[in-house]
Amino acid sequence: MASTEIARQAGEGARAVPLAGHVGFDSMPDQLVNKSVNHGFCFNILCVGETGLGKSTLMDTLFNTKFEGEPTQHNQPGVTLKSNTYELQESNVRLKLTVVNTVGFGDQINKEDSYKSIVEFIDAQFEAYLQEELKIKRTLHSYHDTRIHACLYFIAPTGHSLKSLDLVTMKKLDSKVNIIPIIAKSDAISKSELAKFKIKITSELVSNGVQIYQFPTDDESVAEINSTMNSHLPFAVVGSTEEVKIGNKMVKARQYPWGTVQVENENHCDFVKLREMLIRVNMEDLREQTHTRHYELYRRCKLEEMGFKDTDPDSKPFSLQETYEAKRNEFMGELQKKEEEMRQMFVQRVKEKEAELKEAEKELHEKFDRLKKLHQDEKKKLEEKKKTLDDELNMFKQKKTAAELLQNQAQQAGGSTTLKRDKERKN
Amino acid sequence: MANTPRSRVNLLSKAISGTHSSTGGSTLLGYIGIDTIIEQMRKKTMKTGFDFNIMVVGHSGLGKSTLVNTLFKSQVSRRSAGWARDEKIPKTVEIKSVSHVIEEGGVKMKLTLVDTPGFGDQINNDNCWEPISKFINEQYEKFLKEEVNITRKKRIPDTRVHCCLYFISPTGHSLRQLDIEFMKRLSHSVNIIPIIAKADTMTTEERQEFKQRVRKELEMSGIEFYPQKEFDDDMEDKSDNDKIREAMPFAVVGSDKEYQVNGKRVLGRKTAWGVVEVENPNHCEFAQLRDFLIRSHLQDLKEVTHNIHYETYRAKRLNENGGLHPISSSDTQESNL
Numbered sequence: 001m002a003s004t005e006i007a008r009q010a011g012e013g014a015r016a017v018p019l020a021g022h023v024g025f026d027s028m029p030d031q032l033v034n035k036s037v038n039h040g041f042c043f044n045i046l047c048v049g050e051t052g053l054g055k056s057t058l059m060d061t062l063f064n065t066k067f068e069g070e071p072t073q074h075n076q077p078g079v080t081l082k083s084n085t086y087e088l089q090e091s092n093v094r095l096k097l098t099v100v101n102t103v104g105f106g107d108q109i110n111k112e113d114s115y116k117s118i119v120e121f122i123d124a125q126f127e128a129y130l131q132e133e134l135k136i137k138r139t140l141h142s143y144h145d146t147r148i149h150a151c152l153y154f155i156a157p158t159g160h161s162l163k164s165l166d167l168v169t170m171k172k173l174d175s176k177v178n179i180i181p182i183i184a185k186s187d188a189i190s191k192s193e194l195a196k197f198k199i200k201i202t203s204e205l206v207s208n209g210v211q212i213y214q215f216p217t218d219d220e221s222v223a224e225i226n227s228t229m230n231s232h233l234p235f236a237v238v239g240s241t242e243e244v245k246i247g248n249k250m251v252k253a254r255q256y257p258w259g260t261v262q263v264e265n266e267n268h269c270d271f272v273k274l275r276e277m278l279i280r281v282n283m284e285d286l287r288e289q290t291h292t293r294h295y296e297l298y299r300r301c302k303l304e305e306m307g308f309k310d311t312d313p314d315s316k317p318f319s320l321q322e323t324y325e326a327k328r329n330e331f332m333g334e335l336q337k338k339e340e341e342m343r344q345m346f347v348q349r350v351k352e353k354e355a356e357l358k359e360a361e362k363e364l365h366e367k368f369d370r371l372k373k374l375h376q377d378e379k380k381k382l383e384e385k386k387k388t389l390d391d392e393l394n395m396f397k398q399k400k401t402a403a404e405l406l407q408n409q410a411q412q413a414g415g416s417t418t419l420k421r422d423k424e425r426k427n
Numbered sequence: 428m429a430n431t432p433r434s435r436v437n438l439l440s441k442a443i444s445g446t447h448s449s450t451g452g453s454t455l456l457g458y459i460g461i462d463t464i465i466e467q468m469r470k471k472t473m474k475t476g477f478d479f480n481i482m483v484v485g486h487s488g489l490g491k492s493t494l495v496n497t498l499f500k501s502q503v504s505r506r507s508a509g510w511a512r513d514e515k516i517p518k519t520v521e522i523k524s525v526s527h528v529i530e531e532g533g534v535k536m537k538l539t540l541v542d543t544p545g546f547g548d549q550i551n552n553d554n555c556w557e558p559i560s561k562f563i564n565e566q567y568e569k570f571l572k573e574e575v576n577i578t579r580k581k582r583i584p585d586t587r588v589h590c591c592l593y594f595i596s597p598t599g600h601s602l603r604q605l606d607i608e609f610m611k612r613l614s615h616s617v618n619i620i621p622i623i624a625k626a627d628t629m630t631t632e633e634r635q636e637f638k639q640r641v642r643k644e645l646e647m648s649g650i651e652f653y654p655q656k657e658f659d660d661d662m663e664d665k666s667d668n669d670k671i672r673e674a675m676p677f678a679v680v681g682s683d684k685e686y687q688v689n690g691k692r693v694l695g696r697k698t699a700w701g702v703v704e705v706e707n708p709n710h711c712e713f714a715q716l717r718d719f720l721i722r723s724h725l726q727d728l729k730e731v732t733h734n735i736h737y738e739t740y741r742a743k744r745l746n747e748n749g750g751l752h753p754i755s756s757s758d759t760q761e762s763n764l
Contacts, residue, residue, distance in 0.1 A: 017527040021500040024722040026532030028477055029469045031726035038660070041464055064459050093462040136745045141734045219474060280460035284467035292581055303577050 042096040042145050043283060044125075046081075046177065048118060048169065049154025050106035053184040058152075058239035059099050061252060061263060062275055063088065066241065067099065076104025079117040098146065106165060115169040122148055122176045126298040133299075147295060149286045150213070150278065151177040154184040155234060159193045161200050170210045176294055178213035178286050180278070181205070186236035186269055187254060187261045194236055201234055215277055216285050229277050235270035238263055476535035478585045479725065480524075480566075482617070483540070484559065484609070485594025486547035489624040494592075494681035495540055497694060497705060498717055502683070503527050503540055517545040520558045541588060547605050556609045563588050563617050567740040587737060589728045590653070590720070591617045594624040595676060599637050602644045610650045616736055618653035618728055620720070621645070626678035626711045627696060627703045634678050641676055652676075654724065658731055671719055677712040680705055 047055040051074055060066055067084065083100040100121070105114055125147045132143050153170060155162065173179055181201065183189070189197060205212060212233065215226035240263050244253040252263040263271050278286075307327060483491040492504035503525070524541040541562070546555055566587040573583045591613065595606055610619055623641070626634060645652065654672065659665040682705050685692045694705040705713045720728075 015527055017501045017503060017529055019500050019529055019531060023498070023500050023529070023531055024717065025477075025479075025529075025536055025725060026534045027722050028534055028536070028725055029472045031723065032472055033465050033469050035726055035730065036468060037465065062459070088459075088461060090459060090461045093465060095461045095464075136742050138738065219470060221470065275460070280463045281467070283461075283464050284471055288471070296579060299579075300577050 037092055037094075040094040040096060042098070043287065044098040044100065044146060044148050044150075046100045046102075046118075046122070046148045046151040047154065048102050048105060048151060048173075049184060050156060051076075051104065053154040053156060054239050055101060055152075055154055055184070057241060058154075058182075058184070058237060060241045061239040061271070062278070063097065074107050076107055078108065079104045079114050081117060081121045096144070100148065111165050114165065115172045118169070119172055119176065122173070123298065126176075126295055127302070129295065130299055130302060147290055148177050149283075149290045151179050153179055153181045155181055155201065157183055157185050157188045157197075157236075159189050159197050161197075162204050167204065167208050167210070170205070170212075171208060174211040175297065178289055178294070179210070180213050180274075181234035182270075182274060183234055183236040185238065187238045187256075189236070198232075198234060198236070213286070213289070215282055222281055225281065226277075229273055232270060232273055235274045235277075237271045237274055238269040239271070473533055473535075475582065476537065477729075478537045478539070479729070480539040480541065480586060480588050480590075482543065482559075482563075482588045482591045483594065484543050484546055484591060485624060486596070487544065489594040489596060490681050491542070491592075491594055491624070493683060494594075494622075494624070494679060496683045497681040497713065498720070499529065499538060501527070501529060503529075503538060504542070518549070520545040520555050522558060522562045539586070552605055555605075556612055559609075560613060560616065563613070564740065567616075567737055568744070570737065571741055571744065585729075587732055588617050589732045591619045593619050593621045595621055595641065597623055597625050597628050597637070597678075599629055599633050601640050607644065607648050607650070610645070610652065611648055614650050614652060616740065618655075618731055618736070619650075620653050621676040622716060623676050623678040625680065627680045627698075629678070638676060638678065653728065653731070655731070658735060674712070674715060677716040677719075679713045679716055680711040681713070 045059070047059065049055050056067065063086075065086075065088070067086065080103050081100050082103050083098055085096060085098045088095045088097055102118060105118075108114065129143070129145065129147055132138055132140060151173060153166070153173075155166060170179055170181070183194075183197065183201075186194065215222075215230050217223040217227050217230075238254060238261055240252050240254045240261075242252070242254070243250040244255050244260055244262075246253065246260065246262065251265075254261045254263075262268050266272050481495070483495060485491050495504045496502055521544050522541060523544065524539055526537060526539040528535060528537050530536070543559055546559070549555065570583060570585065570587055573580060593606070593610060595602065606621075610621065613619060621641070623634070623637065629637060651657070652675065654668040656668075656672075659668055680696060680703055682694050682696045682703075684694065684696070686695050686697055686702050688695065688702050688704060693702075693707070695702045696705075704710050708714050
């Protein structure tokens with residue numbers, strides 16, 4: 001009763017069918033969006049740049065709030081990454097924003113390894129996601145996504161060109177994360193210099209083959225604005241959380257003796273463009289690119305590294321399971337070998353210890369024997385001495401008795417003579 | 428707002444030790460534009476379009492094809508795709524699926540209808556659910572294989588069955604043995620929505636009684652039909668879904684013919700004693716089913732299928748063969764012990 005015939009007319013044969021009335025599935029995007037809203041969103045930004053370029057201030061300005069923290073010192077021995085997560089809410093949208101800062105970037109004398117910590121950090125986030133995805137019992141649905149969606153690279157406003165540190169770092173990062181280069185503290189450059197600087201930077205990036213993030217132009221509604229913005233990259237920004245009164249409004253600005261730089265004035269800097277692009281237009285696209293391009297690339301490399309392939313050299317689909325089984329056996333074999341080794345080592349150690357203990361025991365025995373012997377010798381000597389003493393004592397006694405006897409006899413004889421004399425006297 | 432101290436992130440051990448409560452949550456000083464992400468998301472999803480796969484199960488003559496056509500207001504069932512209605516009933520359960528692309532309001536949907544002719548039609552219906560179960564698992568397997576690839580497609584084609592409409596015969600008495608067996612076995616691998624077919628053969632009171640009986644039987648047999656109680660997210664969901672669960676199974680009537688009633692053109696069935704209007708909530712519960720299925724829970728059906736049924740299948744599959752994957756150390760313990 002079990003045979004099945006599966007006659008598929010999938011995909012290729014799907015015809016378009018006209019609807020005779022309102023069905024109602026056009027509410028599907030709304031359903032999807034509602035679910036996502038209930039779930040909340042996350043967005044992770046990485047700020048890379050030398051200390052003192054205004055990274056924290058820019059973040060504060062972008063998100064209109066004061067993230068905490070004091071400015072970092074310049075004496076860090078290496079580059080570390082500090083990340084902070086914040087929960088922001090606007091109307092009914094909850095956003096879990098994570099801002100990661102590079103601390104100590106560009107401060108060392110030898111900057112060769114500066115990019116390494118950043119790359120490792122990004123990889124670690126991918127790794128964590130990959131591990132979660134590979135688990136047997138997984139909860140991807142409620143997983144807090146920590147992968148970096150956008151990397152803001154802060155370029156120092158020298159007005160000349162990119163530093164070699166910048167080029168090297170960006171080259172290393174471009175295949176792992178969406179890079180958006182920005183010129184920091186751009187109020188230090190004049191307008192004409194700025195235009196030249198931007199051109200120089202873009203040409204250097206192109207000639208070095210650095211892939212920066214291009215705003216997507218495939219969706220008609222945003223294609224236009226995105227392509228104009230693409231031509232304004234890198235954005236020259238100014239950040240400020242202080243408010244200054246201009247006219248009769250309070251605006252975010254930086255006040256100088258010679259004038260005021262307004263952050264949200266498009267003539268003064270590109271801050272508004274950056275905010276527009278980063279948050280209001282392309283946030284979803286950034287997240288998607290991270291997941292579908294960068295993460296997939298990482299995953300593919302990682303799995304291939306581990307020895308998994310989709311097809312073997314004979315281009316027959318390689319069963320993942322076979323590979324896995326083989327690896328597993330290998331792994332088990334290694335495990336067993338290690339176990340054996342450990343056991344051997346253990347046995348050996350025990351033997352050694354045993355031998356040591358035996359030695360010690362023997363020594364003790366010997367000592368004991370020696371002592372015993374000594375004791376016996378002493379005893380013997382003492383006994384002999386005793387004997388001699390006894391003998392002497394005996395002899396002495398004998399002599400004494402003999403002497404006494406003689407004395408007694410002598411006395412008796414003397415006594416009897418005195419008696420005799422007395423007797424004679426009497427008579 | 429308490430400023431929590433910064434957490435030091437050391438390279439490979441990333442741990443945000445506790446999410447830091449927002450410093451800006453309630454003190455946003457101006458409009459940032461975070462809520463535009465909703466628009467962005469909506470635009471993206473509209474561009475990519477949706478897939479939806481629905482399966483209809485029930486013995487022949489219960490009006491499955493008609494109902495689906497009525498639901499989607501178009502000739503989507505295979506009956507109209509060139510199959511004759513008086514085709515012979517197959518000797519075994521077959522699985523026939525057909526896909527259509529329908530568009531409404533700028534939203535494109537690829538609707539795949541999976542039909543199961545031959546189900547429950549034989550004299551001996553032992554194990555007639557097996558081909559269906561096998562088909563459902565095959566779709567999961569296909570998806571799993573794609574997901575496990577090294578180079579994955581950008582969008583894995585989703586052929587998993589999102590919803591299974593089970594047609595209950597309107598006997599007026601109780602569920603049949605086959606009904607209970609089928610639903611018991613499949614309610615854990617697919618979302619089952621039981622519906623009472625051809626409800627115009629029962630009066631309103633008979634219908635109510637039948638529904639009560641059916642619900643009680645389902646409860647007693649431990650069958651969890653969609654929306655499952657255990658997957659309710661929050662109180663709001665729970666109360667919404669409770670209302671729906673109370674009204675299930677929906678007693679429906681399907682029709683693709685239009686008639687004139689009170690000056691309006693309505694879909695209905697014309698009989699000698701009147702016209703049964705399909706979309707009239709007094710006549711049958713079709714409108715409720717349609718709203719529930721399409722207008723409010725379409726996305727949820729897909730999500731439950733993906734997040735729960737598929738994950739269950741995946742976990743089971745990975746466990747039985749010792750896994751298909753390179754695994755973390757924790758999983759090594761799992762599969763070794």
